[in-house]
Each structure stands twice: as structure tokens, then as C-alpha cells.
Amino acid sequence: MSTRDLVLSALFAAIIVALGILPPITLGFIPVPITAQSLGVMMAGVVLGARRGTVAVLIVLVLVAIGLPVLSGGRGGLAAFVAPTTGFLIGWVVAAFTTGYISERLVKHGQAAGMQLTGFFFAAMMGGIVVLYAFGIVYLAFAAQIGLKAAFTGSMAFIPGDVIKAFVAALVGRAVMAGYPLLPVKG
Numbered sequence: 745m746s747t748r749d750l751v752l753s754a755l756f757a758a759i760i761v762a763l764g765i766l767p768p769i770t771l772g773f774i775p776v777p778i779t780a781q782s783l784g785v786m787m788a789g790v791v792l793g794a795r796r797g798t799v800a801v802l803i804v805l806v807l808v809a810i811g812l813p814v815l816s817g818g819r820g821g822l823a824a825f826v827a828p829t830t831g832f833l834i835g836w837v838v839a840a841f842t843t844g845y846i847s848e849r850l851v852k853h854g855q856a857a858g859m860q861l862t863g864f865f866f867a868a869m870m871g872g873i874v875v876l877y878a879f880g881i882v883y884l885a886f887a888a889q890i891g892l893k894a895a896f897t898g899s900m901a902f903i904p905g906d907v908i909k910a911f912v913a914a915l916v917g918r919a920v921m922a923g924y925p926l927l928p929v930k931g
Contacts, residue, residue, distance in 0.1 A: 749796050752926060756792055756800035760784030761807070761814040768816040778902060779816035783909040785836045786872035789843025790851075790864045790917030793928040797840040805833065831883020835876040843871030847917065853925050857918060864917035868910035873903065 745753075763780040770778075788797035804814060813820040815833075824833065850863035877899060885895035920926060 745796075745799065749799070752792055753788075753796045753799040754803060756784065756788040756797065757803035757807070759787065760800065760804045764814055764816040766816065778905055780909075781816055782832075782836070782839075782872060782876065782906065783913060785840050785876070786843055786868040786910055786913035787916050789840045789845075789871055790847045790867055790913050791920050791926055792844060793848050793926075794841045794844030795928075796926075797844040798837055801836045801840045805837070808833070826887075828884050828888045829880070830887065832876060832880035834883070835879030838879060839871045839876040841871070842875045843867045843913075846870055848928055851917070851921065851927060853921065857922070860921055861914050861918045864914035864921075865910055868913040868917075869907070872910055872913065873906050 760781055763784045766780045768779045785797075785801055788800040791797070792800065807814045808820050808824050809822060811821040815824055824830070844867075846867035847864055850867060851860050855863075881892070881895045881899050884890070884899070885892040888895070890898075917927075
């Protein structure tokens with residue numbers, strides 16, 4: 745990676761951490777809080793692409809592992825990797841990659857703004873919701889011993905908020921693409 749790529753990845757890692765300052769919202773019927781950090785994961789993918797977006801998320805997870813309180817609610821340390829939410833943390837890596845990969849292939853610099861926005865939104869939905877939930881729900885069912893159906897059903901309460909996050913990520917991706925495109929160009 746170039747120095748520029750590392751700096752951009754570190755910047756988005758900082759954005760993901762900063763979004764953790766917003767307090768988590770717990771619904772009570774499922775042990776997974778609503779946080780803004782998944783928005784940062786989606787934004788890293790749409791703005792930076794697959795490789796740099798994934799590195800941004802990995803930086804955050806390293807900070808968590810060494811004990812820094814960078815997750816929503818001031819959580820950090822190795823205990824975060826044995827909680828019911830661990831599947832979502834692991835899913836962040838694949839979600840950022842998927843979001844970036846799809847963005848790199850669907851969104852081009854010369855496209856109409858509406859096409860770019862649609863491409864970014866689709867990428868954020870696929871990576872930041874479909875892929876992230878696949879990891880999170882399976883691990884949640886196992887870790888909380890609530891069964892796959894209960895974990896899936898309980899997680900559906902988060903979909904409306906995550907659709908809004910995907911739209912915000914698409915708006916950010918489009919704004920950056922218009923002003924200072926960072927998404928890698930794919931042939």
C-alpha cells in the first residue's frame with residue numbers, strides 16, 4: 745500500500761471510531777445495540793473501495809484488540825471478540841470489502857449523479873446489510889444460544905435504520921466522487 749492509501753484508511757478508521765462516540769441504543773429483546781459505526785464501515789467501502797476500506801476496518805479491530813475503548817459505548821479489549829456482537833465485528837471486514845468491491849464495479853467517475861448514487865446505495869445495502877447480517881446473525885444465534893430463527897427475527901428490527909445508513913453512505917460516496925474521487929478505477 746502507498747502512504748496515501750494508508751493515510752486514507754487511517755482517516756476512515758478514525759471516522760468509524762468517532763461514530764462510536766454516539767451512544768448505542770439497546771432494544772431489549774436482542775443483545776445487539778444500534779450503533780452508528782456500521783455507517784462508517786459502509787462509508788469506508790463506498791469512498792475508499794474494497795482494499796482500503798477493509799484496511800480501515802482492520803485498523804479499528806486492531807485498536808479494539810489492544811484494549812482501546814473505540815467501540816460504541818466505550819467498549820474495547822479482547823472481551824469484545826467473545827460477545828454476542830462478535831459476528832458483526834467480524835462481519836465489518838467482509839462488509840467493507842463487499843461494499844467497496846461492488847462500488848468499484850458499479851460506480852464510474854463519468855456516470856450521471858443518479859446512477860452513482862444508486863450504485864453506492866446498492867453496494868452499501870449488499871455489503872453493509874446483507875453480508876454484515878449474515879455474519880452477525882449466525883454468530884449471535886450461536887453465542888446467545890437463541891437459535892437462528894430468533895436471531896434473524898430479532899435482527900430485522902435493525903433493517904430500517906441500516907437502510908437509512910446505507911442511503912447516507914451513498915450520499916457521502918456521491919459527494920466525495922463529485923468533489924475528490926477516491927474510489928479506485930477498475931478497467
